[in-house]
Amino acid sequence: MENAGARLWNIQKQQRTGLCVGLDPHYDPEGDWDMDLYRSFGSSRKGRAEDLRSAFEMLRATLRHFGTMWDGQTVEFLTGLTIYILTVIEAARDAGIQVFKPQAAFYEQFKEASPIILGLVSQHLRDQNVDIFAALDAKRGDIDTTQFPYYTVYPNDGETMPGVKGYGFDAMTVTTWMGEDVLSPGLPFFKVGKGAIVVTRTSNPSGTTLQDLLVSPSDVSLTEKQEPFRYTVARHQELISILGRMPRAYEVMLYLTTLFSRDNGLDVDGVSPIFSVMGATVPMDGGFRRIRGNGAIPLIPGFGAQKGPFKNVQSLIVREGPLTGMWGMLSSSRENMFAWLPKYGGKGDPMLLADEVRRSIDNFRKDERDAYAVAGVDYPF
Secondary structure: OHHHHHHHHHHHHHOOOOEEEEEEEOOOOOOOHHHHHHHHHHHHOOOOOHHHHHHHHHHHHHHHHHOOOOOHHHHHHHHHHHHHHHHHHHHHOOOOOOEEEEEEEHHHHOHHHHHHHHHHHHHHHHHOOOOOEEEEEEEOOOOOHHHHHHHOOOOOOOOOEOOEEEOOOOOOEEEOHHHHOHHHHHHHHHHHOOOEEEEEEEHHHHHHHHHOOOOOOOOOOOOOOOHHHOOOHHHEEEEEEEEHHOEEHHHHHHHHHHHHHHOOOOOEEOOOOEEEEEOOOOOOOOOOHHHHHHOOOOOOOOHHHHHHHHHHHHHHOOOOOOOOOOEEEEEEHHHHHHOOHHHOOOOOOHHHHHHHHHHHHHHHHHHHHHHHHHHHOOOOO
């Protein structure tokens, strides 16, 4: 398979937008997304809903033997929830979208049903008759022996055990606080077309506490195994020469990500399969491109419900090279998943979900085109 970064850009050009639709099934028993909302989607649709209901009923009977007692309401809820997610996917596909990002936490909250629903979603994405790029927002990060199973189950098309295949996602978000150990187990997957998205500068307000700290070279006592990974004076001076100022913690992460991709031979025609999270809710200077170059792709959360403006991230647009015109993976979830809500511009009727999703995506495209014009960059789509 081609390099994950190059493949994403080709798919973005096919879908004619940088939008990445988040597939995050929020559940709040006291809020807008309660049990009745999802149950209504199971009861209003025949065919597929009946098949899902039967499957969840069989799972209910099996789980009873292990001491887990579901009632009929649980079955109806899970059936409707799954139909709801599939409806969003199909409406987004009708609007031309081919890039999606499920968030693992929103599936894990459903406990025993979690891997089944996530599996149904990943399979439905793969069953589309176009090339799909699906990134799992899992934010996994651990020592190499623990991290490797995450790669074997999530961004893996092959078997995780005899007769059982991985989910087959194209990329997975990872947190590299534990260092290169988080990325190195993924090398066999990165070299066959999969990607990792390093959580670097996030869109949540409290992220600034550590991410924006100024950094100095390390002078702590290290073991022989740790010493090769020391943040040295030489590396520090190189980063200062790139930035023209003292680096911040997230910029050291960008620098180390760049070195990892380059030193492991992952860049193809200058394009890296290792992406970086850069939240749209904070203004950025040109540091990202100076450090990571024009072959790196940011995942940019914070659009939609978080109200991150395009102007905050103008410096991320690629101005030259094989990705010329790319802005990044422009991620928006709630504004699409729940487009029927009035606060997201909808009419308040969840049964209009498909129409409202298409409306939301059309509006995003208009805003995106305007943002390119404001940035003085030709619209690449």
